[in-house]
Each structure stands twice: as structure tokens, then as C-alpha cells.
Amino acid sequence: MKKKVLLIVDVQNDFCPGGALPVPNGDEVIEPINEMSRFANKRDGDEWRIFASKDWHPKKTAHFKTWPVHCIKCTFGAELHQNLERLYINFIIFKGTEPDEDGYSPFDGDILTNTYAYQSLDKVLKSYATEEIYICGLATDYCVKAAALDSRKRGYKTYLLLDACRAVNLNPGDEEKAIQEMKDAGVIITTTEEVLKENL
Numbered sequence: 001m002k003k004k005v006l007l008i009v010d011v012q013n014d015f016c017p018g019g020a021l022p023v024p025n026g027d028e029v030i031e032p033i034n035e036m037s038r039f040a041n042k043r044d045g046d047e048w049r050i051f052a053s054k055d056w057h058p059k060k061t062a063h064f065k066t067w068p069v070h071c072i073k074c075t076f077g078a079e080l081h082q083n084l085e086r087l088y089i090n091f092i093i094f095k096g097t098e099p100d101e102d103g104y105s106p107f108d109g110d111i112l113t114n115t116y117a118y119q120s121l122d123k124v125l126k127s128y129a130t131e132e133i134y135i136c137g138l139a140t141d142y143c144v145k146a147a148a149l150d151s152r153k154r155g156y157k158t159y160l161l162l163d164a165c166r167a168v169n170l171n172p173g174d175e176e177k178a179i180q181e182m183k184d185a186g187v188i189i190t191t192t193e194e195v196l197k198e199n200l
Contacts, residue, residue: 002132003128006136007053007106008033009138010053010054012078013078015138020071023139024167024168030084033164034084036164036196039199054092056095061101063096092111094111104143107151130156131157133156134161134195136192139165142168148160148182153185158186161190164192
């Protein structure tokens, strides 16, 4: 039985419509992510685990020289979107927590629980003998891309759930460039529908 992980990247209020740094149509990722979460939750408990990352910035950080102020820790903007079905999430990853950190990739963050206090994502994934990682969330051309590339660098078979991602597209074509970069790194581009059909 393969050990699989669903990695939900930064589906936070500030990155959704009405937030401080909204990704266009960012809330459209929620329903396909919820579908994947429900599917993963129905499988054997030691086959799938679900991780979600959060930008968790201090009030003063060099990161805000590049981006508008967003996802300040312990604020409404930094919380996961209310429509995301959080009951299925096993672990939360906090990233960008230091004043000198950008924290694009969840692999740069820390998991804070009683069992995994300040443990890296990679260490926890390896403790579960994870083989495959399915990545979704916000935004395709920044944190999602960083997550996928870091996953490949660490040797995981990595899938991008394209319908469950949205891009910022600060420059025209950023999303396409990001997807091509991920493909070139060996990331498998798929959709939630395809994954669900393959696992019926």
C-alpha cells in the first residue's frame, strides 16, 4: 500500500477574494480540494495524510517589501478559509514566521503539534514513509510551485492538481511558465477528477 499525502498550500483568507492579497478566483480551489480531502479521508488511515500550510508572518518582515501586508499570524487573514473542510487536515505547517523569511515553500516551514513540535515537513513525511505527494492551493506561480519543486528535490513522486490551484499572474504567462518549470522538474500534472477516477 502506497503512503500518500495531500498538501494544501495557503488556502487562507488573505489569498481569497476580499483578502489583503487575493489570488484571482482563489476561492475556486476550495471545492476540488474538499473533494480530494473527503476521498483521502475514506481511505485506510495509514495510506493518506493531509497537510495544510499557512503563511504566518510577523507584523514586521522583509517579505512585505515585496508584497502587500498579508497573513499576519493570529489574524483573520492568516486563517484557513472557512469553507475549507478542516476536520480532515492532520497537520498544519507554519511558514514565513521569521522577519527575514519569505517562506514560499511549505518545506521551509515548521509543524507545530504536541508530537511534532518544530519539526520540518520533510522529516514528518519521511517518518510516515511517504511516497507520493499531491499538491494544490494558492498560488500556482509562487508557493505551489515552490512546494512542488522542493518535493521533487527531496525525491517524492509529485503530482500537481491543476484544477485545485489558481495563479497570481503578475506578469502575463506566469502560470504557464510555472507549470512548465514543474513539468521539467518531473512533477506530474493532473486533476482531482483524474485522481478520483483512477482510484475508484
